[in-house]
Amino acid sequence: MGRWQPNARGRLEQAALELYGERGFESTTVAEIAERAGLTERTFFRHFADKREVLFGGAGQLDELLATAVAAAPDRATPIQAVTAGLDAVAAVLNDRRDFACRRQPIITANAELRERELIKLAAWAVVLADALHERGIDTSTATLVAEIGIAVFRIAFQRWVDDPTAADLRDLIRASLDELKALAADVPGDPGDIRP
Amino acid sequence: MGRWQPNARGRLEQAALELYGERGFESTTVAEIAERAGLTERTFFRHFADKREVLFGGAGQLDELLATAVAAAPDRATPIQAVTAGLDAVAAVLNDRRDFACRRQPIITANAELRERELIKLAAWAVVLADALHERGIDTSTATLVAEIGIAVFRIAFQRWVDDPTAADLRDLIRASLDELKALAADVPGDPGDIRP
Numbered sequence: 083m084g085r086w087q088p089n090a091r092g093r094l095e096q097a098a099l100e101l102y103g104e105r106g107f108e109s110t111t112v113a114e115i116a117e118r119a120g121l122t123e124r125t126f127f128r129h130f131a132d133k134r135e136v137l138f139g140g141a142g143q144l145d146e147l148l149a150t151a152v153a154a155a156p157d158r159a160t161p162i163q164a165v166t167a168g169l170d171a172v173a174a175v176l177n178d179r180r181d182f183a184c185r186r187q188p189i190i191t192a193n194a195e196l197r198e199r200e201l202i203k204l205a206a207w208a209v210v211l212a213d214a215l216h217e218r219g220i221d222t223s224t225a226t227l228v229a230e231i232g233i234a235v236f237r238i239a240f241q242r243w244v245d246d247p248t249a250a251d252l253r254d255l256i257r258a259s260l261d262e263l264k265a266l267a268a269d270v271p272g273d274p275g276d277i278r279p
Numbered sequence: 280m281g282r283w284q285p286n287a288r289g290r291l292e293q294a295a296l297e298l299y300g301e302r303g304f305e306s307t308t309v310a311e312i313a314e315r316a317g318l319t320e321r322t323f324f325r326h327f328a329d330k331r332e333v334l335f336g337g338a339g340q341l342d343e344l345l346a347t348a349v350a351a352a353p354d355r356a357t358p359i360q361a362v363t364a365g366l367d368a369v370a371a372v373l374n375d376r377r378d379f380a381c382r383r384q385p386i387i388t389a390n391a392e393l394r395e396r397e398l399i400k401l402a403a404w405a406v407v408l409a410d411a412l413h414e415r416g417i418d419t420s421t422a423t424l425v426a427e428i429g430i431a432v433f434r435i436a437f438q439r440w441v442d443d444p445t446a447a448d449l450r451d452l453i454r455a456s457l458d459e460l461k462a463l464a465a466d467v468p469g470d471p472g473d474i475r476p
Contacts, residue, residue: 160466201398227435227456228463234427242420259424260467266425267464269357270457 091129093119095182098136102189107133107196137186137196140175141203145210147171152214161220165232166260168211172236173252180243180250187244208233235259288326290316292379295333299386304330304393334383334393337372338400342407344368349411358417362429363457365408369433370449377440377447384441405430432456 097118101110112133116123130136151171155164176183190196211229216222239255249255284290294315298307309330313320327333348368352361373380387393408426413419436452446452 160463162463162466163468166468198395198399201402202395205398223435223439224459224463226438227431227459230431230434231428231460231463234424234431237427238420238424241423260464262421262424263428264464264467266357266359266421266428267457267461269359270461271360271363 090119090121090125094121094126094129095136098133099182099185099189102137103185107137107189107193134196134199137189138199138203140179141206144172144175145207147175148207148210149214152211153217155218161215161218161224161228162232162260164215164218165211165228166256168214169232169236169239169256170253173239173256176240176252177250183240184244187241204233204237207236231263235263284318284322287316287318287322291318291323291326292333295330296379296382296386299334300382304334304386304390331393331396334386335396335400337376338403341369341372342404344372345404345407346411349408350414352415358412358415358421358425359429359457361412361415362408362425363453365411366429366433366436366453367450370436370453373437373449374447380437381441384438401430401434404433428460432460 094115098110098115101114101118110133112123112126115133115136116126119126130139148168148171152164152168155167159167190200208226208229211232212222212225215225215228220228235256239252239259242259243249243252243255246255291312295307295312298311298315307330309320309323312330312333313323316323327336345365345368349361349365352364356364387397405423405426408429409419409422412422412425417425432453433456436449436456439456440446440449440452443452
């Protein structure tokens with residue numbers, strides 16, 4: 083083991099975000115990230131499996147948070163309320179990483195491979211949510227619908243949070259997107275004929 | 280150009296679905312598909328760029344259908360109604376390809392690469408939907424939310440349609456999933472405190 087490096091992980095993250103922003107994700111090497119951070123490649127690989135993991139390293143822990151928070155929602159919570167509890171738990175963690183999230187987002191958006199990885203991450207969250215809802219006794223098909231809706235709401239709220247420097251608490255934006263969903267869904271036509279010209 | 284082969288495309292599709300189902304997508308070669316169809320590899324490549332395109336070949340045309348149907352929705356249609364018009368147009372095409380869709384789905388589900396490709400296809404549909412809604416004068420953020428919700432509803436309805444041999448018309452399942460969404464969304468808590476234990 084090498085000697086202890088104060089906040090090596092944080093320094094590597096900062097260096098990686100800077101370089102991905104300046105040169106693009108594709109064109110940045112691990113050697114360059116380590117150099118910018120004043121650390122060795124060996125230290126980089128003690129913290130991250132590869133340069134992509136700098137951007138996706140926390141996703142697994144958030145999976146668990148989601149599942150735990152849905153399970154812990156009160157018995158009387160409806161499916162959408164249980165999902166909201168899960169998303170709120172994730173949002174509380176992301177609130178503390180706002181600067182990282184805001185700098186990360188344009189890097190993801192600029193790269194097709196990273197956009198795909200982000201889609202896959204969110205699809206995995208939807209599965210975690212659906213399983214957690216099913217554990218609460220909700221049938222699989224409804225659980226999947228609510229989970230997918232919840233993730234759609236989360237994506238929008240997250241994008242709005244990243245885009246709006248005055249929006250401090252991601253949970254407020256999740257709530258606002260849910261309220262918007264409620265208003266939009268109220269327009270669902272009961273009969274296809276309702277919208278025929 | 281080779282000689283004309285009656286329904287070569289359909290025969291190649293059938294052969295590919297059979298082989299993907301029997302051996303898995305990964306283990307099937309283009310040569311085997313052509314042989315099973317009684318055609319040459321050259322004929323295969325006149326119809327499909329690769330063996331994955333047999334499963335995703337129609338996605339681009341459906342993109343256009345979606346956009347056109349959203350644009351053609353009556354002026355008074357609300358955002359969710361315009362999305363419903365788009366999804367209905369896609370569903371009408373898929374209704375005529377029910378056998379293909381039902382045989383295709385377990386092949387997609389069984390293979391991680393194909394699942395990812397399916398996610399990317401649906402994400403592209405969401406972008407098409409959001410753009411078409413924005414053209415109708417809906418602000419980008421709301422358009423994106425409605426589009427994502429629409430695609431989530433479509434995924435669920437499609438899975439239910441594939442799973443239920445008695446469900447003939449995909450549009451009915453889209454309508455049922457939208458009604459379910461409406462009922463679920465009505466539970467959105469106005470205040471986070473509503474669901475705190």
